[in-house]
Amino acid sequence: MVSQFLFDLCPGNSDRRSLLLAQLSQVAYRYGQFTLSSGRVSHHYVNCKPVSLSSNGLVLISNLMLEEVENEAAAVAGLTLGADPLVSGVAQAAFLRGRRLDALIVRKSPKGHGSCSSLEGPLPRLGSRVTLLEDVVTTGTSSLKATRELRNAGYIVERIITIVDREEGGKANIEEQGLELVSLFSLSEIITEAQNPRSSLKVTW
């Protein structure tokens, strides 16, 4: 079967994790002086988009995230624009494994004309479970905003999956609202990998 053939081309989970950690530390991470979305200044910056929008990076992220999506979820959703490739990639990875899981994009503000909606995508039945995806969690504000939009639209949201937890209070803020945060990596892991002179994995394709 074609879908099984494509799936077999992908490495196992521990290999995927090492490959993605190498890619994030080499391509997404920067040391310097940066202003974060919260306004806070930090020496450590992680921009996941060059990884999540690369063909090999998106395959790694999508398959690792899919492992964490709740079994009962009808869709994955995320706040534009960091989550746009993530929800699309996870929906496609799910299809290739024979699972129906659609993608929803949450707008930062409702569309000003036409549908006037905050949500884009094939809307699941009201009351369906939706797993939220994020690229980076810092304060958790963006994840909580997207969660509110989805809950107001009639969906159950209890789990958020992020590529990187910056370990700056976001997890606590999210858990305070009764949600679970699953992170593929912490910022400290990425910094350690970026500073590891023995790190031998080179990002190639």
Ligand SMILES: O=P(O)(O)OC[C@H]1O[C@H](OP(=O)(O)OP(=O)(O)O)[C@H](O)[C@@H]1O
């Ligand atoms: O946990 P928080 O403090 O909310 O920070 C994390 C958010 O910040 C980044 O988005 P950004 O605001 O840079 O917008 P963009 O994805 O549209 O570039 C990132 O993609 C998260 O959505």
